[in-house]
Amino acid sequence: MDIQDLVNSINGKLVGNDEFFSIDGFTGKFTFLNNAHTGDIVIRHWIDEVGVKLAFDKNIAALITQTPKNGALEMAEKLNFPLIITDKIELANAYALQHTIEKFSPNSTNVVITGTNGKSTTSHLIYHIIKTAGYHVLTNTDSESEFNTLIDPMVSKLISDEVIANGDLDYLVIEISEVQGWLGNLMKNHAALMSKAIKPKVGVITNIAMDHIGLVNSIDEVFDEITAVPEAIGDGICVLNHDDELVMKLDAKNPFYTSMSEIDSENAVYYDGEGIIYNGNRILTNDELPFNSYHFIQNILSAIGACISLGLEMEDIINGVKSYKALNRRFAKLNDKPLIYDDFAHNPDGIKATISETIKLLPPNKTLYVVCSIRGSRGVEINKLNVEAIVESMDDNIKLILSSSNDVVNDLNFVEDEEREVFFDTLKENSIDFIHYDNLEDCLRQTYEKAEIDDIILLIGAQGMDPAESLLKDII
The missing domain is CATH 3.40.1390.20 (HprK N-terminal domain-like)
Known part of the structure; x- marks a missing residue:
């Protein structure tokens, strides 16, 4: 060059x-x-x-x-x-990604995953299925979502390092943020730009919802960012969430659909309440699924759809799903008595889905403690949407606990006064009682001591809740 x-x-x-x-x-x-x-x-x-x-x-x-x-x-x-x-630094990183793949992994079959929710679980599950099937595969998805931004050359470095150390790759599974920016400025068409650089055989679009407030300020802007992805995928197969109205407005040349209800299509996989159906056959039962919550089953369907589209053997797909273990903070169970679940619910759809699924597990006359870390240094708008999602999800059996997590976050994730106030004001306007702690350790300790053995504690939030598991080990 x-x-x-x-x-x-x-x-x-x-x-x-x-x-x-x-x-x-x-x-x-x-x-x-x-x-x-x-x-x-x-x-x-x-x-x-x-x-x-x-x-x-x-x-x-x-x-x-x-x-x-x-x-x-x-x-x-x-x-x-x-x-x-x-x-535009994103042009340099897209060029680096394309050049790296052409030089170090020219013969790999590539997959991209984007959307607002479920990207990491879907990507990691696809990676696990392919790896379990015996192929050499690399993904940029990790438990802390550090490598999926593509706003620096990390993924290019990961690919070249892996090939040099361990030989040619069979598959690349690359998670791409649906909306991306730097210092408050939107990197327009980021997902499409990166998808085009990767040249995928299969692309997955999980859903379209609000997140990244400030970079985008309406659902229409999120849609605009994702709408060019099918074009970037080109003749590849697009695995689309049939249950998402906006996803279904995307113009994909070769669609494959997933759904939580029956679809009359040969190019589809769906859930019927008792298991997963493909081509009229039940390929997995509820007992064989690694998760049984609604939004995780959606992720499983997306991963299966991608692997079917890649042409993997059905036996390998089934074995991969059965043996899958979740990423950290993806509805991870941290304790049994009381039950403590930890989930990276950090935007409105994620919050509502996670609370809804958790409350189904609550025994009669018991309490669900929803412990939420306020998103720090992300602006008033996303925090207002998040607290409104909590308000919408509240139930008589829920007690709400908030944390600013001052003891565990750095200056990039520090909760500003206006971010905290929008939480407080919205809850008070809706007559919802809550307790707030400045420090996460105090929050977790007090909640654990209050909870009875049959109650459930649900931990939600982004960076401010990341250290919860290690803190709880000492507390418990």
């Missing part, structure tokens, strides 16, 4: 050297500055003169950034080092 081809492909501007800096040229690897070796290319949202000097000392091939600051341009000129400036 010529450096000018790279510059042109990402609508960039080249400063400093007009050739790759390292003697041996470009290794083909895109990575982070601290991980970079001779001949690699580094992509960073911003870089200063210290970073440019470090790149020079590491003898990397080139630097790509969106925001040069504090003398970065001058240092690149002084050292005659190639610094590429792009107005």
Whole structure:
């Protein structure tokens, strides 16, 4: 690859050297500055003169950034080092992803998963089924959702590292955020841009709902972000949630449907209340499913639909589903008496679905303690929608406990006064009693001590609830 081809492909501007800096040229690897070796290319949202000097000392091939600051341009000129400036860093990361797949995994069969809810469970389940079937597969889904943003070169690095260490990949399973941004600015058409770079044989769209308030402010904007994904998938198969009205408005060339009720279609898999049906046959019963809650069965259906579309053997698909263990914080059971469940419910649909499923498990005349961490530094709007979802889900048997989690979050997730106040005001307006704790440890300890042996404690929320499991081990 010529450096000018790279510059042109990402609508960039080249400063400093007009050739790759390292003697041996470009290794083909895109990575982070601290991980970079001779001949690699580094992509960073911003870089200063210290970073440019470090790149020079590491003898990397080139630097790509969106925001040069504090003398970065001058240092690149002084050292005659190639610094590429792009107005949209997502173009660089999409290019890196496409180039990495073409160089390191050109023969793999690729799958993309996007949507508002259920992406991680669906992606991880597809990965597990393929791996259980004996194939070499890589996914970017992890329990803390750190690698699924695609706003940096992490996935490109994961792919090249895996192939170099363990040989050619048979499959890539890539989770893509349906809406993405940086510093409050929307990266328009992110999901479609990344899907096109990956060139999937199968794409899964789980649902379309509100999240990422501030980047998008209406359901129509979320739909606009996802609507280009089927086009990016092209002749590949789109696995679509037939129960989602907006998903069904997408224009997919080769659709495969999933549903929680019967569908009269050969290209469909559905749930009939007693198990999962495909081509008129019950392939899995309720007792064989790793989860029995509504939204998790939807995820199972999406994963099965994807694996059928990939042409995997039905026996391998069934064995993979039966043997699946959930990701952390996906309705994970942390304790038996009282029952404690922990779920990464962090947006309105997730909150309503998780509370609804949990209350079905509650014995008569017992209490469900809903312990919710307020989303910190995410804005008033998403917190207002979240608390309204809690209000809609409230029941006479529910007691609501809130935490700001000041003791466990960093400054990027700190709950601002206005975020806390919108929770309090909305609950008071709806005459809903609640208890609030500044610290998560106090919140969990007090709730655990109050709960009787047959009650249920449900932990919900994003970053502010992530450390709950480790704290509870000490408390219990």
